[in-house]
Amino acid sequence: MIDQKSIAVLPFVNMSSNIENEYFCDGLTEEIINALAKIKQLSVTSRTSSFYFKNKIVTAKEIRENLKVATFIEGSVRVSKHKMRITVQMIDTLEDFHFWSETFDRNPENVFEIQDEISLFIAEKLREHIGHLEIKEKLVAPVDVAVDVYREYLKGRYYIMKLDYKNSIKGINILKEVINKSPNFSNPYLDINLAYVNMGTMGILPSNEAYEKAQPYLLKALELDPNSSRSQLNLAWIECWQNWNLKKAYNHANKALEIQPADDIYLTISNFLTVEGKLDAALNYLDKALQLDPYAAINHHYKGFLYYLKEDYKTAIPHLKKALDLDPKLLFPPIYIGICLLMSGQSNEALTYFSSLEGVSVKDLTKLGGETMCYAKLNETEKCNDGLRELETYLKTELLDKAFMFLILVNALLGNNKKVIDLITQAYDKRLPLILLLNPSPILKPVKNHKRFKDIILKAIPDNLNYKQKKSYKQILLDTSEIKKYSKELEQIMIDYKLYLNPDLSLKDLASYIELPANYVSQLLNLGFQKNFSEYINTFRINEFKERVLLEENKGLTIMAVAYDSGFNSKTVFNTFFKKIEGITPNTYLKSNS
Template identity: 75%
Template sequence: MNKKSIAVLPFVNMSNDINNEYFCDGLTEEIINALAKIKQLSVTSRTSSFYFKNKTVTVEQIREKLNVATFIEGSVRTSKRKMRITVQMIDTLEDFHFWSEVFDRNPEDVFEIQEEISHFIAEKLREHIGHLEIEDKLIERYEVPVPVYREYLKGRYYLMKLDYDSSLKAIEIFKSIIERSPNFVNPYLDINQAYTFMGTMGLLPAFEAFQKAQSFFEKARSLSPNSSRVQLNLAWIECWQNWNLKKAYEHANKALETQPTDEIYLTISNLLTVEGKLGPAQNYIDKALELDPFSSINHHYKGFLYYLQEDYDKAKRYLEKALELNPNLPFPPIYIGNSLLLSGKPIEALSYFNTLSGISIKDLTKLGGKTMCYAVLGETTKCDDGIKELESYLTSDLVEKALIFLILVYALLENEDKVLEYVKEAFNNHLPLVLLLNPSPVLKSFKNNQHYKDIMLRAIPDNVNYKQKKKYKQALLDTNEVTRYSKELKQIMIDYKLYLNPDLSLKDLASYLDLPANYVSQLLNLGFQKNFSEYINTFRINEFKERILLEENKGLTIMAIAYDSGFNSKTVFNTFFKKIEGVTPNAYLKSHR
């Protein structure tokens, strides 16, 4: 267990006023966001923290379920003139309360309250677990009147219920806030999030939902282009809409620099999956699950990666856990059924798809899944009927879902012409499903089809599944190979800034070159006269030297900037910096400012 790990449980509303409930949830969320800015601290995400709302739990349960060394709990009681907030911190390893504090404050001083409590928690945490680099400002003060902010918290309360009616209610609240405070960026981002959620979950037609979200996102982007949430959205847009993975990585890494969250680690895992780099993708989804172990989508994606790697038993376990956490999640059923089908259990798979309940007919999972089973079982008439019904949706809003099932069915039927016909149709219409075909185990037999490979490489030029496979020698790389790969590696480091990931491994680096790890180790030695750590840390030092001189970073400590540059150890940073520069970081800073 990481000693520097913490969860903030939802603050308990000790008043009868529902408005105080909004404030309690908002205060909890703001403290989580504030603590997440501390680079060395692992902070459990909102989803997992709020899993325990209104539940009575023991210290042991928190330790086991969230895998944290400490957690915060508190309560809020309000009257017209006074707000009393009680906060206490509990050590899960020793099972004791090592401090408790009561704050009596004016309810109108909402921003000062959030900042004060966040800093108080951070300072007490540092006293208890060891050194942390704490910024002077942890809470972003919104330039809006307090009544508007309280109304905003009400909107967040409904948004995070994650259902159709609550999402619409949240959108209505956020729109009224925009009318009063048009330069407040958060409501635009939250409306974008609400529509995106409804489109992704099938609660609205995806195209309609994303179209409605677009104008709100563009306004948020104009107001705060560098915010973590804006950069994260841009990463998704560049990947799924523009098919530009290089730019998608750039935006995802910017978001990661600003505030590491499980959503960002999940996004990077997505990008790596699209390229077929399933090993590194596993590393990132594991990090997302570490921060948010009760996130249904994180469990789904972990299961999806096992499915892609044809480890169907493990895939089913994670996919079923995702449905346990959120029975309305539309994605896991198709991969649970497919895991049964592809592991040689077509009768069991057919039974699973037949008994699916709570799945909208517009989802097509039941129809598509059953048709795939009929294809494998050789039930021609039923399969043909399923294909005809799927084809009837090709002129509807469900064209993308229909196409992906038709491609999978025809792949199982080994009908090469039909697979290519529908893949081309998807590609020509720039449908995101093309990116999902890349690592699909159902389509692995098509990897040797030149026409299919050409389409995949046009969509994803760096696709590791379809690039020409290299034959490696037992001997060391020759001079020409060292020169070529050294140049390619340097460009990868510049384009993707892999060194900003503090958990980067030699194996991760090797996946970007499509070389075995031992070859990359040889390459670093022969081409750069460095081992892996020396090579990566050199980039981190250069990044630090650039950042430390920026005006915007003058208020940050040296170590805060070092952590932003990819280092995760003060000792390693100081030692390596002096080795490279010949002076300490402090001396360097004094001589250059």
Template identity: 80%
Template sequence: MTNQKTIAVLPFVNISNTIDNEYFCDGITEEIINALAKIKDLLVTSRTSSFYFKNKKVTSHAIREKLNVATFIEGSVRVSRNKMRITVQMIDAENDFHFWSETFDRQVGDIFAVQDEISLFIAERLREYIGHIEIEDKLVEPLDVPVAIYREYLKGRYFLMKLGYDNTCKAIEIFEDIIKKAPNFPNSYLDINQGYTYMGTMGLLPAFEAYKKAQPYLQKALELDPYSSRSQLNLSWIECWQNWNLKKAYEHANNALEMQPTDDIYLTISNFLTVEGKLDAARNYLDKALQLDPYAAINHHYKGFLYYLKEEYDSAIPYLKKALDLDPMLPFPPIYLGISLLMLGKSNEALAYFGSLKGISVIDLTKLGGETMCYAKLNETEKCNDGLKELETYLTTALVDKALTFLILVNALLGNNEKVVDLIEQAYNSRLPLILILNPSPILKPIKNHKRFKEIMLRAIPDNNNYKFSKKYKQSLLSDVEINRYSTDLEQIMMDYKLYLNPDLSLKDLASYLELPANYVSQLLNQGFQKNFAEYINIYRVEEFKDRIILEENSELTIMAVAYDSGFNSKTVFNTFFKKIEGITPNTYLKNSKAN
């Protein structure tokens, strides 16, 4: 059964007269996703998976099945000069009915306030149907830049998220221009850092060159805003992969998770746990990342990688193939897909696979390294030695990390244990990140107890068993005594004022009668009555309907007329809740009542 506290925000549709506003729509969607992701108990589908459905016609059933969410948001944006109209609707993915639809007519200059207003509106109305979630007073902080620059920034984000070399370069160019106009705006620096890091990781630029270009922008962003979720996440990467300090890496990742629990943070924590060899815990965090972003290629790759590390090669291969289906240019899956075939004893099949690689996998040595591993397994000594010699030529280039990785793996397959440890020491002395993923490698099992290997691993990754995650939870807003007292008060208010007859009644309205914040009343309904707002109110409405429908004075009215008089404002909602509560349809109930 789908978790009710799950939601996806599909890309808002641009219905403006100009295609240039496409990036504006994407930016609003992304900001609402980020805002809702700050709500601790709400599982929000990440951007990658939500935008998988951009410009696609899709049913509620498909959204539920593919994203595993109970609810989703659709919207549209029309911009005309300085005015914008944003229409938002919330849809029950399981029963395919609209909870509500709302239109916001606002000035473009109020974009930050509008994003916060819409995010809060969605969160508060969602809470009325799914039960208690704690909502902060503000979900979107206004950025300290003029709206004109912010619109340029959204244009840069639009190109950055389209990926590819040309789009990323275009995005960096836009962000560079924004930095000239707004040098204290940290987001532009973070996004340039992201752009260069992406190109280095994907082989679109030499990794060493790309990371060197990225570093100053990250440092400037951290100077301007060290405490944002993205800054904390970047700091966690630096502490792990550059400083080899897992304790601090976990601390920064935990800080980011507290601010905004997103899939890339769960993936990052999974990475750190993998470094420690805690593969079951790593898979738990990775599954969380996949739940939030099931269409992210990197998440599927890492699931396959974890199966590979656990030597479950048959299970690894489908995930690695899925990753390549989603992103054929992702450089990591081909390595472990080919090695998984090799470790399954399918050496010739693995050789054919590595030989078929084109493009990025040729540039990053995967084809050469993979074939050399296969020759080692097939005892084709001459071809293997030729491959080793060619790999060694890359030890003085920007591809030293990948060259050393394959040299280590090939020599391990050949049983050259002392040579393997020499190469690992070379990697350690050069502070190469590959050191951190050697410990759990199944191919290196024969040297796990080698004295020098253990010494290197201990220097690189000290015992971190004490670095456990401890998620911080706030104390309950209301005590048990207060819940009992306010439950009694609420029941009396409902009897006295019959608030449920108001079809537009909201959780905030109910809270005003109790003189409590909405967060408290949400918890009160959840713990005191084991119901969400919609269930609590609609039970009263159903009882009201049952009382009214048998009255002689209402005999000429239709069922829906009586339902509307009882406080319902939707036929679908009425029928759904009535059957859920009574177990039969309203028509059947009426027939039974007349028969009696």
């Protein structure tokens, strides 16, 4: 079922011949997406998925089916020397009708006022159509830079968002010129940092080199604007992957989420949960990222990666292939497609797959490392040893991250456990980020109880789920402070995920989202909310029903149709709970509020 408070903003069409206006159109689209994402009750499709439809002719039905939104915005921009005409229209994806269209004729110099004006206008019209939204007086903060400098900034960002080496470097150079002209403008520092981090994460640059180049720009951005969502997200990444401090990483990620929910923040929290070995919770957060950005290749890759870690190789492969369909240049999926084949008993198929890889995958050791893993599994000793020797030659090059990873995995497949531990120790001493993902690796099962391995993982991740002493659950399960803490977390989860809309939701399902045993959650509901599970969930469903049943678009539906849309699956339960909570029948409520 599609949430009525969901929207996508498609890339605005450049109606001018000047390529410079293309940067402005993309920048305007991004700014409106970011502005609307600040409205807490609204689910806004992220940039990657919106821009997937750039220069494509699509129907309302296609947008509804592919982006799972009730509404979308499309528009165009025509710019002359002294005049800018922006046309914006809002389309209902279910009924396929334009319920408003507006044209803005403005001075191109007033770019920031234009962005805020259009964002607020969209938000107000959306509120009229779908129901109450809390909207701030301003959604786009003014930026103290000259318009021509801001346009250059948009140009630089346009190139780095292409995510390949050549365009990233071109974008970085443009953004450096912007910094020279406006040294107190925080955005270009954040975007240069983003460009380097992306290249390091994607394997285009060695991770240590990329992070080292990125850090000065992030530090300057934090000095200029420490409280932006993007600043907090970057701090979260640094605390996890560079400082190995998960507690601080979570704090920064949650702050970013409070400021502006976005798919990359949910993905980041999913990464952190993976490091801890909390794979079910990681999948929950990853699904939220996919909901907001279903066309982000990295989101599909990560879902496949999580299923690989859960040893569900059959489920993992389609997600990994989907990631490659969306972005054939993405470096990670080929590694895990081949490994999934290998670990599911298809060693020859895996060898054929790795041997057929071409292009960028050859350069990042995927082909060499993958083939060597297959030779280890197939007991082709001579070929395996040749591969190991070649991989070792890369330990003193910029490819040492991948070389260590494949050497560890190959030796694990060979049963050389002492060599595996020695290699992991060397990688730990070099503080390579791959250490953080060794904990949940299914290939490393044979060494996970080895004392040296446990010591290394616990030094890197003191809160590691697999190696911490298991909690001995108390008779009195939660104390007062814990009840207060988890009650707040649970309320936020219910708001973010709307779990109550699932008619088959169970106490165990709810417990998986908050990472507590079901017994604890049962006690939490009783002591924190004075409700049992059914009362707690059905209270949300009743509130959802009360909001939905008064919407103009639902006037033609029966009361029970709206109740079912609100998460109920029984007429008796619905009527009983409604009377219990509201003191009147649903019919009486509807009549008194019509």
